Amino acid sequence: MITEILQKDEFTKADLLQLLKVEGQDLDLLFAKSNEIKKKYVGNKVYLRGLIEFSNVCLKNCYYCGIRQSNESVSRFNVKDDDILAMVQFAYENNYASLALQSGEIENPTFALRVENLLKKISSLSNNTLGVTLSCGEQSKETYQRWFDAGARRYLLRIETSSPELYQKLHPSDTLHSFTRRLECLKNLQSIGYQTGTGVMIGLPFQSIENLADDLLFMKRFDIDMCGMGPYILHRETPLAKYENLLLPDKERLKLSLKMIAILRILMKDINIASTTALQSLCVDAREKAVEIGANVLMPNITPGTYRNDYNLYERKPKTSLQFEGKEEKITTQKFGTVPIGYGQCGDAPHFFNRKKTSV
Ligand code: 5AD
Numbered sequence: 001m002i003t004e005i006l007q008k009d010e011f012t013k014a015d016l017l018q019l020l021k022v023e024g025q026d027l028d029l030l031f032a033k034s035n036e037i038k039k040k041y042v043g044n045k046v047y048l049r050g051l052i053e054f055s056n057v058c059l060k061n062c063y064y065c066g067i068r069q070s071n072e073s074v075s076r077f078n079v080k081d082d083d084i085l086a087m088v089q090f091a092y093e094n095n096y097a098s099l100a101l102q103s104g105e106i107e108n109p110t111f112a113l114r115v116e117n118l119l120k121k122i123s124s125l126s127n128n129t130l131g132v133t134l135s136c137g138e139q140s141k142e143t144y145q146r147w148f149d150a151g152a153r154r155y156l157l158r159i160e161t162s163s164p165e166l167y168q169k170l171h172p173s174d175t176l177h178s179f180t181r182r183l184e185c186l187k188n189l190q191s192i193g194y195q196t197g198t199g200v201m202i203g204l205p206f207q208s209i210e211n212l213a214d215d216l217l218f219m220k221r222f223d224i225d226m227c228g229m230g231p232y233i234l235h236r237e238t239p240l241a242k243y244e245n246l247l248l249p250d251k252e253r254l255k256l257s258l259k260m261i262a263i264l265r266i267l268m269k270d271i272n273i274a275s276t277t278a279l280q281s282l283c284v285d286a287r288e289k290a291v292e293i294g295a296n297v298l299m300p301n302i303t304p305g306t307y308r309n310d311y312n313l314y315e316r317k318p319k320t321s322l323q324f325e326g327k328e329e330k331i332t333t334q335k336f337g338t339v340p341i342g343y344g345q346c347g348d349a350p351h352f353f354n355r356k357k358t359s360v
């Protein structure tokens with residue numbers, strides 16, 4: 001049965017539901033297939049993005065997130081521009097070839113200008129060779145365009161869930177947290193010419209397996225170039241924590257997350273898929289497993305240790321991990337799990353270029 005589905009080129013929602021439910025030997029078949037597709041379409045490599053979480057100041061109040069504005073126990077930081085540039089220099093010298101700048105969501109002219117200036121400095125520091133991914137939330141189209149003109153080439157904005165009903169349960173009902181606006185922002189990013197990434201959380205309270213099948217179809221329909229998705233992890237100081245009893249056990253949530261990655265790889269063969277940090281919170285080597293079944297991007301955290309402890313989106317967020325994470329240590333590893341690391345390669349998503357070819 002599953003072998004028949006795996007042979008297909010187009011997948012119905014019913015097919016995806018079946019794949020999301022596979023167990024035992026069928027699960028091994030699913031993972032073998034997704035790994036085969038990964039090797040064929042994006043190569044047996046994992047590309048690095050040096051992740052800089054440069055500010056945990058956020059104006060939003062998502063019910064699931066530990067750094068939401070109303071959480072007063074968070075000590076807020078804003079890494080100084082010079083310190084960010086020192087990290088960029090580190091990444092450049094250590095062959096990362098690509099960076100991800102991430103922050104809480106702040107939409108105002110000062111922030112827009114700050115990021116624009118940073119991008120210009122990063123471009124000149126690296127002779128315009130570092131592929132910069134931004135993940136700074138919802139902004140006006142004009143701001144996205146300015147950041148693009150200043151050198152950013154990729155943008156990650158997770159839709160969190162493709163179901164407007166579920167989105168409403170996870171966010172306050174106000175204009176700051178509008179599903180429609182988020183979707184609008186994604187469309188703007190794509191039309192400006194960014195390699196556009198999105199993603200969802202997996203195993204949320206109130207989330208059904210149908211929601212997850214719809215998430216996969218959403219990403220396919222939207223024709224995204226990159227995806228960062230991972231398990232939902234509870235944070236005690238958030239409103240969603242009271243639904244702990246609705247959560248799947250860690251092991252099941254992890255399995256579901258790995259299935260989502262494998263199925264997305266089969267559905268969208270040539271996109272970039274990240275093996276996310278949240279996976280590691282559920283199991284120490286889950287990120288290795290993810291790159292062995294379809295993911296091809298890893299985002300080692302290169303934010304200095306002093307700030308790292310305060311970027312707690314969720315509990316059990318790893319503080320240090322890989323040998324090569326952290327500014328203090330040089331990269332020595334050649335492989336991540338069993339997958340070779342693509343040092344010095346910025347690892348653009350082939351889908352972005354294939355998409356452009358077919359749309360001409
Ligand atoms: N568990 C897992 N992921 C989370 N994020 C925020 N809070 C959590 C949580 N509790 C993710 C969201 C957001 C990204 C910055 O972090 O998907 O887009």
Ligand code: SF4
Nearest residue numbers: 058060062065068105
């Ligand atoms: Fe802010 Fe993002 Fe957390 Fe929402 S998920 S509170 S926007 S950092």
